[in-house]
Amino acid sequence: MSALAIQGLSKRFGGGVAVDDVSLEIGRGELHALIGPNGAGKTTLIHLLSGAIGPDAGSVRLDGRDVTALPMHRRVARGLARSFQITGLFPKFSAIENVALAVQARGGRHFGCWRAIADDDELERDARAVLSEIDLAERADMRVDALAHGERRQLEVGLALAAGATDLLLDEPRPAWARAKANAWWPC
Ligand SMILES: Nc1ncnc2c1ncn2[C@@H]1O[C@H](COP(=O)(O)OP(=O)(O)OP(=O)(O)O)[C@@H](O)[C@H]1O
Ligand SMILES: [Mg+2]
Incomplete structure (x- = not known):
């Protein structure tokens, strides 16, 4: 099927x-x-x-x-998630905060909007794991508006993964990076 x-x-x-x-x-x-x-x-x-x-x-x-x-x-x-041609990230939030919001949305976890990520060990661990997966671990605490354009595209893929996606639709991703990662995630 x-x-x-x-x-x-x-x-x-x-x-x-x-x-x-x-x-x-x-x-x-x-x-x-x-x-x-x-x-x-x-x-x-x-x-x-x-x-x-x-x-x-x-x-x-x-x-x-x-x-x-x-x-x-x-x-x-x-399981169907997408990225946008023009990014749909929160520019004033850090990379890890953006990922954490997507992790929280997964599986009905409650939004703890007023709690720092560092106060939730499980959330922080999950968010850092996603950032490692998309090669952005070293950018975790940088604000999104300070990231390079290509890094924002990577982060969008991370949001889709954090949301538990099994099917990804990517509108103008970084081609070489996305292809390399996709081959690693879904070896054909
Ligand atoms: N909301 C809309 N209202 C009216 N026309 C639209 C709308 N969205 C897209 N179009 C038109 O539909 C056609 C296809 O647009 P689309 O954005 O899907 O193309 P694309 O292949 O993604 O182009 P690009 O390579 O520039 O991103 C274009 O003629 C565009 O002007
Ligand atoms: Mg387009």
Whole structure:
């Protein structure tokens, strides 16, 4: 069974067709790249897969279950996470604080907004493990707005992993880094 299967997916904006009758299947452990010129519809397709927007036609199935009508957070709970072409990080928070928020969201752990991460050993350990996984352990305490652009892209992958994702949709990640890491995570 495919991890992700889409059938006849289409999306129009006004008079223009951004995504036109796209069908594809992606198996567990597979790595695919979607390429096309500016405006080809790549980001729109990721929006449709992640549930950020709904399609005009077609369906999205995750592990065989139809999720076309599910909002984004329900798809995340089923293991589908995404990164954004323009990053969706909290710029004034440190790298580890950003990861900790995603770790807390996983599995219904309560948000301890007013507690320092250092007061929660388990949370700090989990967040540091994610930062090591994405090669950013040494940047843990730096504010996101002080990180290099490529490091922010890495951090976005970390947020997806911290949320417990088994399927990642990456919109313009750092190509070489993402490819190397993906091969390590999902050896084909
Ligand atoms: N919210 C929107 N409202 C209207 N038109 C939109 C909207 N989002 C995207 N479009 C249009 O849909 C088409 C596909 O855009 P999209 O951003 O998906 O392309 P892309 O392949 O990601 O491009 P890029 O390589 O520049 O990131 C473009 O013509 C774009 O102008
Ligand atoms: Mg795009």
